[in-house]
Each structure stands twice: as C-alpha cells, then as structure tokens.
Amino acid sequence: MTDPDPRPLPWQTATLTAIRPITQRVKSYRFQVGFDRPVLAGQHVDVRLTAPDGYQAQRSYSIASAPAGDGTIELMIEGLPDGEVSGFFDAVAEIGDTIELRGPIGGAFVWRxxxxxxxxxxxxxxxxxxxxxxxxxxxxxxxxxxxxxxxxxxxxxxxxxxxxxxxxxxxxxxxxxxxxxxxxxxxxxxxxxxxxxxxxxxxxxxxxxxxxxxxxxxxxxxxxxxxxxxxxxxxxxxxx
Ligand SMILES: Cc1cc2nc3c(=O)[nH]c(=O)nc-3n(C[C@H](O)[C@H](O)[C@H](O)COP(=O)(O)OP(=O)(O)OC[C@H]3O[C@@H](n4cnc5c(N)ncnc54)[C@H](O)[C@@H]3O)c2cc1C
Incomplete structure (x- = not known):
C-alpha cells in the first residue's frame, strides 16, 4: 500500500505541550501540531533536531494517540543511553519547546x-x-x-x-x-x-x-x- 496522501509532507514546527513518565525509560510527549491531513492509527512522524552548528539528526517516532482531529499527537519515546535524538527528549526537552517534525507518515502499517x-x-x-x-x-x-x-x-x-x-x-x-x-x-x-x-x-x-x-x-x-x-x-x- 502506498502513502494514503501523495502530497509532499512539509516540515513544520510543533509545540511540546506535555511530558509524562510512562516507564523508567519511556516518556510520553504531547505535541500541538498543524497537520494538513488526518492521522491514521499506526502512522509515525519524522522528528528533526538541528544543532547550533547546523548538524541535523532525524528519527522516526510512532504516534501513540488515536486519530483525534484535535490538533495534538502523543509520542512515546524510550530514552536510549547515548541516543542522539531519544537522549535529547529524555534529558533536554521541556514543555513549551518547539520541535521540527513532519507527518503523519505511512500507508502500509495503518488500521482503519x-x-x-x-x-x-x-x-x-x-x-x-x-x-x-x-x-x-x-x-x-x-x-x-x-x-x-x-x-x-x-x-x-x-x-x-x-x-x-x-x-x-x-x-x-x-x-x-x-x-x-x-x-x-x-x-x-x-x-x-x-x-x-x-x-x-x-x-x-x-x-x-x-x-x-x-x-x-x-x-x-x-x-x-x-x-x-x-x-x-x-x-x-x-x-x-
Ligand atoms: C517507523 C519507526 C517508528 C519508531 N517509533 C518509535 C517509537 O514510537 N518510540 C521509540 O522509542 N522509538 C521509535 N523508533 C526508533 C527511533 O526512530 C530511533 O531509532 C531511536 O529513538 C534511537 O534513536 P537515537 O537517536 O536516540 O539513538 P542513536 O543515536 O541512533 O543510537 C544510540 C544507540 O542505540 C542503538 N539503537 C538505535 N536504535 C535502537 C532501537 N530502536 N532499539 C535499541 N537500540 C537502538 C544504536 O545502535 C546505538 O548504540 C521508531 C523507528 C522507526 C523506523
């Protein structure tokens, strides 16, 4: 199955609105997003971090929340020791931060x-x-x-x-x-x-x-x- 919506996916700025511990290593992160298409259960987003020197790291994270249409999504990220992106979320990210992400992505791993x-x-x-x-x-x-x-x-x-x-x-x-x-x-x-x-x-x-x-x-x-x-x-x- 191909992506359900073939339009290009722009990077956008999302605001981190809540952080909640889930297990010792996993935290929940809720974002206010402005997606231009509906979310399907099973899809993911790409997250991109940019360092002050321009170095970028990009990773994918699945969407944990059910499709809600309320402009928010929940991610659950396991903080890996030395993990470039998960480590950032675990140790640095704070409520109110803005993060670059794009989505929702994925056409084969979805359930309707x-x-x-x-x-x-x-x-x-x-x-x-x-x-x-x-x-x-x-x-x-x-x-x-x-x-x-x-x-x-x-x-x-x-x-x-x-x-x-x-x-x-x-x-x-x-x-x-x-x-x-x-x-x-x-x-x-x-x-x-x-x-x-x-x-x-x-x-x-x-x-x-x-x-x-x-x-x-x-x-x-x-x-x-x-x-x-x-x-x-x-x-x-x-x-x-
Ligand atoms: C479609 C998709 C959806 C994903 N959804 C989630 C999600 O919902 N939640 C989540 O926590 N992660 C998810 N991941 C994994 C995520 O994209 C990153 O790979 C993970 O967070 C590690 O990135 P990092 O930059 O922190 O670590 P890196 O700096 O890339 O790696 C640090 C160390 O961890 C090891 N490592 C890398 N990836 C993993 C892994 N998955 N498990 C164990 N060790 C690893 C590396 O070998 C290295 O030793 C998803 C991946 C894909 C492709």
Missing amino acids: PEDGGPLLLAGGGSGVVPLLAMLRHRAAAAPGVPALLLYSVREASEVIAAEELAVRARDEPHFQLMLNLTRAGGRRVDAAMIAEALERLGPPRHAYLCGGNPFVGAVADLLLDAGLDPARVHTERFGG
Missing part, C-alpha cells in the same frame, strides 16, 4: 475501522506504540472488532501503558492481552505462543507486528509457518 478484524497485534518493547494507537482507535470506533495484543518485553517494569492495557483487557469484551515477560520466567515468542494467540483470537484478518528487527522477523516467520497469508501480515521495524 473499516479494515475490520480479528486483529492480531504483536509488539516488542517500544514497538507497542503504534499498536496502542490502533487499540485506542478500535475501542472508540469499532469496539466489536476482536483484537489480541501479544506484547513482549523483558520485565514488568518495562510494560508501556501497563494500566491502560490491563483495564482494556478487563473491560473490553473483545480485547485480549497476552503479556510475555522474557526475563521474568518467560521466553522469547515461539510457535507455541503463536498457536495459543491464534487459538484464542481465531483466524486473524490482519496481523500488525512492530518492534526491533529480530522480534519482527521472528514473529513474521512464526505467523507464516502457522499458515497466515503474507498479504495479511503488516510489519514496522524500529531498527536495533
């Missing part, structure tokens, strides 16, 4: 209510961020669409939006959460875990996988081995 379900979402670490946007959008616009999130992190303290996900799993009849803690007695996502997810959800109409390259590659292989049509498997890779 009319795309339906069942929806299999698999996230590794901060790869859960665009899946959160899909879950938030689904809850507001298509709560009857069955969805299962298989979310793999090292330990419980690293779970992004832990309380929100637990409340969704408790209160939303068609949403299931499979949390996999790899360091706390768990294991890497394997064929048995995928089989359990497919058993609980039923045959997915769409699968969205997001995280680092090894996570996404491994889960995609497991889904194809389980017989999923590759056309139904959408992937977003954060690098790493």
Whole structure:
C-alpha cells in the first residue's frame, strides 16, 4: 500500500505541550501540531533536531494517540543511553519547546475501522506504540472488532501503558492481552505462543507486528509457518 496522501509532507514546527513518565525509560510527549491531513492509527512522524552548528539528526517516532482531529499527537519515546535524538527528549526537552517534525507518515502499517478484524497485534518493547494507537482507535470506533495484543518485553517494569492495557483487557469484551515477560520466567515468542494467540483470537484478518528487527522477523516467520497469508501480515521495524 502506498502513502494514503501523495502530497509532499512539509516540515513544520510543533509545540511540546506535555511530558509524562510512562516507564523508567519511556516518556510520553504531547505535541500541538498543524497537520494538513488526518492521522491514521499506526502512522509515525519524522522528528528533526538541528544543532547550533547546523548538524541535523532525524528519527522516526510512532504516534501513540488515536486519530483525534484535535490538533495534538502523543509520542512515546524510550530514552536510549547515548541516543542522539531519544537522549535529547529524555534529558533536554521541556514543555513549551518547539520541535521540527513532519507527518503523519505511512500507508502500509495503518488500521482503519473499516479494515475490520480479528486483529492480531504483536509488539516488542517500544514497538507497542503504534499498536496502542490502533487499540485506542478500535475501542472508540469499532469496539466489536476482536483484537489480541501479544506484547513482549523483558520485565514488568518495562510494560508501556501497563494500566491502560490491563483495564482494556478487563473491560473490553473483545480485547485480549497476552503479556510475555522474557526475563521474568518467560521466553522469547515461539510457535507455541503463536498457536495459543491464534487459538484464542481465531483466524486473524490482519496481523500488525512492530518492534526491533529480530522480534519482527521472528514473529513474521512464526505467523507464516502457522499458515497466515503474507498479504495479511503488516510489519514496522524500529531498527536495533
Ligand atoms: C517507523 C519507526 C517508528 C519508531 N517509533 C518509535 C517509537 O514510537 N518510540 C521509540 O522509542 N522509538 C521509535 N523508533 C526508533 C527511533 O526512530 C530511533 O531509532 C531511536 O529513538 C534511537 O534513536 P537515537 O537517536 O536516540 O539513538 P542513536 O543515536 O541512533 O543510537 C544510540 C544507540 O542505540 C542503538 N539503537 C538505535 N536504535 C535502537 C532501537 N530502536 N532499539 C535499541 N537500540 C537502538 C544504536 O545502535 C546505538 O548504540 C521508531 C523507528 C522507526 C523506523
């Protein structure tokens, strides 16, 4: 799928309006933006920082908020030690700062209510961020669409939006959460875990996988081995 809107995306100045801790390493950043097109769940923005000497660094960040049309977006950024851009956000950025960004970007890794379900979402670490946007959008616009999130992190303290996900799993009849803690007695996502997810959800109409390259590659292989049509498997890779 190509970008839903082929018009060029201009860089723009966005204002940082709120910062909130999410986990020890991840913070939420809300921006006032002036996008010239609607946001779709699953899309990302590019952020560009410019040093006083003109040096520029550019990175992509997924949009965590559901499409709202209120002129704001939420990003969730994991502060990496020595991370050029995430380190800036973690240690330097303050409410009221203006940041250069462009977006929303992405046409293949998006979910719209009319795309339906069942929806299999698999996230590794901060790869859960665009899946959160899909879950938030689904809850507001298509709560009857069955969805299962298989979310793999090292330990419980690293779970992004832990309380929100637990409340969704408790209160939303068609949403299931499979949390996999790899360091706390768990294991890497394997064929048995995928089989359990497919058993609980039923045959997915769409699968969205997001995280680092090894996570996404491994889960995609497991889904194809389980017989999923590759056309139904959408992937977003954060690098790493
Ligand atoms: C489409 C897309 C969406 C993304 N969305 C998010 C998001 O929502 N939240 C988020 O936190 N990040 C996200 N990322 C990753 C983000 O773009 C940066 O790669 C990340 O913040 C590191 O950039 P940095 O400048 O801080 O680190 P760098 O200065 O580039 O690297 C610092 C160190 O971290 C290592 N490193 C780089 N990237 C990663 C990584 N992803 N995981 C682990 N180690 C890494 C490098 O090898 C290096 O050792 C996304 C990436 C893509 C492509």
